Amino acid sequence: MKKILFASALALSTLSCRENKSQNNNIVEKAAESTESSIPIKRLSKTQDIFDGIYYEKVKNDQELRKIDEKISLMQEDAHQMQSIYNSIISNSEDYYLIAESRAKSINDSVLRKEMTELIKESSENYDLKVQKIKELKHQINRNKQSIYSIYSAFKIRKTLPEIEKYQNAHPLKTDSLNQFINKQNKLLEELKKLK
Known part of the structure; x- marks a missing residue:
């Protein structure tokens, strides 16, 4: 009996859907009306968000903007590279002092151990004085x-905000x-509730 009721409900639902399919398509088509925009707002790749996508479109069509964008990108890359070079040099020296201190502590002769520990400490302190100015410059x-x-970022916001507003105006959110x-949906719900 339950199988018969289920089959009847499924058949009624299918027929109802087929009859209303053209009406539903009309509703969906009306909702999609006026969604074309001259503003190419889209995600250009899986890793790019809508903000960067809009800015990319602006840069693509503006040579002056492209020059500024490239200049900023190169400056940021160069800053990263400069810090990386100095970090590597400082890190290697710091690693050396840690290893040398460990090795000095393993020397059996206490007089030689003390001499090596003091030698390492003096060299390390001299190096720290040299590096202090480098660390300040890296910080700057x-x-x-x-x-x-x-x-x-503020510049990009100023450039892209008018574009998203144009996009919103081209895609009015109507409730009809x-x-x-x-x-x-409510009619279908009512039909389903009447099924027994």
């Missing part, structure tokens, strides 16, 4: 890099199609 590079990124579709 990092602050500048962050400032460039912040100002650049949604209301019609909800009414169709």
Whole structure:
């Protein structure tokens, strides 16, 4: 009996869907009306968000903007590379002192061990004095890099905000199609409730 009721409900639902398919298509078509826009807002790749996609479109069509964009990108890459070079040199020296200190502690002769420990400590302290200015300059590079990124982000927002607003105006959010579709859903719900 349950199988018969289920089959009847399925058949009724299928017939109802077929009859209303053309009506539903009309509703969907009306909802899709006026969604074409001259503004090419889209995600250009899986890793690119809508913000960067809009900015990319702006850069693509504006040579001056492209020059600024390339200049900023190169500056950020160069800053990263400069920090990487100095980080490597400093890191290698710091690693050396840690290993040398460990090796000095393993020397059996206490007089020689003390002599080597003091020698390493003196060299390490001299190196720290040399590196202090480098660390300050690296810190300044990092602050500048962050400032460039912040100002650049603000610039990109100013350039892209009008585009998303144009996109929104070209895609008005009307409720007519949604209301019609909800009414169709409600009718189907009522039909399903009457099934026993």
